[in-house]
Amino acid sequence: MTDKVSWAIKTLIGEHRSCGRLEINPRLCMERFRIQVKKRLLFKVKAMCKEIIHGGFGEAYSLLPRYVEMVKETNPGSYALVTWGEPIANEPSRFKACFFSFAAQVRGFLRGCRPIIGIDGAHLSGHFKGILLTAIGIDRNNEIFLISYGVVGSESIDSWGYFLRTLKCLFEKEGCRRDVSAIKLFSLQGVDTTIYETFPRATRRVYCQHLYMKCKTNGFSGSAFHKLFWIAADA
Structure with missing residues (x-):
């Protein structure tokens, strides 16, 4: 190459067969039981054993009402709510x-953080899927401060409405009557309308990187668009 030290292989003639995903685990099962078992089967057996020992997802969800009461009893002032269809x-x-x-x-948010909230949703990868909704603040060290979280079936106007209305009730329960001054949106699905209804006086800001990725998904790309988008964001 140009530095007169490095070499680049641009053409390779021949077959390469040694790599690839191995589905057979020959070591442990072959040594102990003299049988060959695919890793996929071992994974399924491991999942079954974990469910027998620790319980399954369905059993865990059925324990939520008991968990709610335990949170209220052992941590006074906490807000815990489960809704059933x-x-x-x-x-x-x-x-x-x-x-x-x-x-x-x-209480930490109301007494020690600025009245700015960031909200976002993350997809859960467990057995029952769903969306994890979170509300965060910024503390005096400019670090993320978790305010609340919840699990819903999907990101929609109804689910975000449930989450934000409950959050507002939580603030009012603590005697806070002032409005949130700004809400930063990390997620866009069904949020803006709900925020306007719940916190009508709050200034809304969209997380630019999230918006940029949404634009790319919808076909807006290229160096010119990238440059103009971030110029507009900085402005």
Whole structure:
């Protein structure tokens, strides 16, 4: 290459067969049981064993009401809520959403943080999926300060409305009547309308990197767009 030291291989003639994903685990099972088992089967067996020992996701969700009462009893001032859907035919009510905020979180935000909130949703990869919604503040060290979190079925106007209305009730429960001055949106689906209804006087700001990625997903790309987008964001 140009530095007269490095070499670049640009053409390789021949077949390369030694790499690739191995589905067979020959070592442990072959040594102990003299059988060959695919890793995929071992993973399934491991998941079954974990469910037998620690319980499954369905059992965990059924314990949420008991967990809510425990939080309220052992951590006074905390806000814990579980919502169930309407029962269908002979089936019991199913989990719909939940909301949690420990006393130190909401009081720490109201007493020691600026009235600026960031909200976002993250997809859960467990057995029942769903969306984890979070509300965060910024403390005096400019560090992230968690205010509350909840789990809903999907990002929508209804789910964000549930989360933000509960958050506002939480503030009012602590005797706070002032409005949030600004809300930073990390997520865009069904949020803006809900914020206007819940915190009508709050200034809304969108996380630029998230908006930029949304634009790229919808076909806006290229160096010219990238340059102009960030010029507009800085302005």
